[in-house]
Amino acid sequence: MVLIDKEYNCTGCGCCESLCPVSAIKMKENKKGFLYPVINEKYCINCGICKKNCPNLGRINKENNELKIYAMKNSNEDIRESSSSGGFFYNYAKLILELSGTIYGASFNSFNEVEHIRITELDNLKKLQGSKYVQSKINNSYIDVQKDLENDKFVLFSGTPCQVEGLKTFLSKKKTSTEKLYTCDIICHGVPSPKIFNDYLTELEKQYNSKIKNINFRHKENNLTQNIKITFENGDTYLSNYYKNDKFYKLFLDNVILRDSCYECKYSSFNRVGDISLGDFWGIENSIQNFDDNKGVSLVLVNTQKGKDIFNKLKNDFDFVETSKENCIQDNLVHPQSKSSNYEEFWNNYLNN
Numbered sequence: 001m002v003l004i005d006k007e008y009n010c011t012g013c014g015c016c017e018s019l020c021p022v023s024a025i026k027m028k029e030n031k032k033g034f035l036y037p038v039i040n041e042k043y044c045i046n047c048g049i050c051k052k053n054c055p056n057l058g059r060i061n062k063e064n065n066e067l068k069i070y071a072m073k074n075s076n077e078d079i080r081e082s083s084s085s086g087g088f089f090y091n092y093a094k095l096i097l098e099l100s101g102t103i104y105g106a107s108f109n110s111f112n113e114v115e116h117i118r119i120t121e122l123d124n125l126k127k128l129q130g131s132k133y134v135q136s137k138i139n140n141s142y143i144d145v146q147k148d149l150e151n152d153k154f155v156l157f158s159g160t161p162c163q164v165e166g167l168k169t170f171l172s173k174k175k176t177s178t179e180k181l182y183t184c185d186i187i188c189h190g191v192p193s194p195k196i197f198n199d200y201l202t203e204l205e206k207q208y209n210s211k212i213k214n215i216n217f218r219h220k221e222n223n224l225t226q227n228i229k230i231t232f233e234n235g236d237t238y239l240s241n242y243y244k245n246d247k248f249y250k251l252f253l254d255n256v257i258l259r260d261s262c263y264e265c266k267y268s269s270f271n272r273v274g275d276i277s278l279g280d281f282w283g284i285e286n287s288i289q290n291f292d293d294n295k296g297v298s299l300v301l302v303n304t305q306k307g308k309d310i311f312n313k314l315k316n317d318f319d320f321v322e323t324s325k326e327n328c329i330q331d332n333l334v335h336p337q338s339k340s341s342n343y344e345e346f347w348n349n350y351l352n353n
C-alpha cells in the first residue's frame with residue numbers, strides 16, 4: 001500500500017520510514033523512478049506516527065528577519081573549479097571536519113546512483129562536492145545523524161530543503177538535541193527522476209561501447225559552468241550541455257522529469273530551512289558589477305545565528321559582497337517550477353514503451 005500520495009504531496013524525504021517504530025515502512029520506487037513510502041500492513045501497528053509527522057503536511061513558511069545575502073567566490077581556485085558554483089560548501093564542510101565532526105551529503109555510488117553518505121575524512125569530501133541533478137536516496141542518514149549527535153559530535157547535513165526538513169522533523173520527534181547540528185540546504189530547481197538518469201547513462205554506455213568511469217554535471221568550460229562531462233573506462237569523453245541539446249539537461253531544465261511534488265514545492269522561497277542556503281548566483285553579471293568571472297559564484301543565504309557564526313569564520317577565505325533579495329532573485333526563491341506542457345506526453349510515451 002502506498003502511504004503518501006497526492007494528498008500528502010510526498011517529497012520522498014524518508015522521515016516516515018526512519019520514524020516508524022516497527023520498521024513497517026520501506027521507500028520503494030514508483031513507475032517514474034521516484035521513491036515513495038510503502039507500508040507493510042503485516043507489521044503496521046496503526047500508531048499514526050508516520051502521518052502525524054509528515055514534514056510536508058501543514059508546512060508554514062515563517063518570515064526570516066535574520067536573512068543576510070552574499071555573493072561569494074572561494075579564493076582557492078582549485079576548490080572553486082571542482083565545485084558547482086563558488087565553492088562555499090567545501091569550506092563549510094572542512095570547518096566541521098576540523099571539529100572532528102561528520103558530514104552528510106549526496107554522492108554517486110558504484111552503480112552511478114545518487115545517495116546520501118556520511119564522511120569523516122577531508123580526503124572523501126570530493127565525493128560530496130558538485131551538484132548531482134537526480135533525487136538522492138537518504139537511506140539511513142537521519143538515524144546516523146541522530147547517533148552522531150547523541151555521541152556529542154558536530155554534524156553538517158546538506159541536502160535539498162525537503163531533506164533538511166525531513167531530518168529536522170525526525171530529530172524533533174526523537175527529542176534529540178540539535179545544538180551541534182549545522183545544516184545547509186540548496187536552492188533547488190527540483191529533482192529529476194533517477195530512472196530516467198539511469199536510462200540516459202545506459203544509452204551513453206552503449207553508444208561509447210564502454211562503462212562510465214566518472215560523471216560531472218558541472219564541468220566548467222568555455223565560459224559555461226553547467227556542462228555535463230562523462231568519462232568512460234575506454235578513455236572517451238562525452239561533453240554537452242542544455243544549449244547543445246543534451247537529452248538529460250533538456251528534460252531536467254525544461255521541467256519534464258521532476259518529481260511531482262517539486263511542481264508544488266513549499267520551499268521555493270526566501271524563508272529557508274537550513275542555517276545556510278546555497279545556490280548559483282545566476283544573473284550576477286547584470287546585478288553586481290565586476291564580480292563575475294565565468295568560473296562560478298555561490299549565492300549564500302545566511303538564515304540563522306548558527307549560519308552567521310559559520311559565515312564569520314569562513315568569510316576570509318572568500319572574495320564576497322553583501323547583496324539584496326532584488327539582486328539575486330531567481331524562480332526557485334519565489335515559486336516552484338511549472339510542469340512542462342510536454343510532461344503528460346513524455347511520461348505516457350515513456351511508460352508505454
Ligand SMILES: Cc1cc2nc3c(=O)[nH]c(=O)nc-3n(C[C@H](O)[C@H](O)[C@H](O)COP(=O)(O)OP(=O)(O)OC[C@H]3O[C@@H](n4cnc5c(N)ncnc54)[C@H](O)[C@@H]3O)c2cc1C
Pocket residue numbers: 082083084085086087088089090104105106107114128129130131132133134135136158159160184186187188189190191192278279280281282298299330332
Ligand atoms: C537537484 C539540484 C537542483 C539545484 N537547482 C538549483 C537552482 O535552481 N538554482 C540555484 O541557484 N542552485 C541550484 N542548485 C544548487 C547548485 O547547483 C549548487 O549545489 C550550489 O550552488 C552549491 O555549490 P557550491 O559550489 O557551494 O558547492 P558544491 O560542492 O557544488 O555543492 C555540493 C553540495 O550539494 C549537495 N548535493 C549535490 N547533489 C545533491 C542532490 N542530488 N541532492 C541533495 N544534495 C545534493 C551536496 O551534498 C553538497 O552539499 C541545485 C542543486 C541540486 C543538487
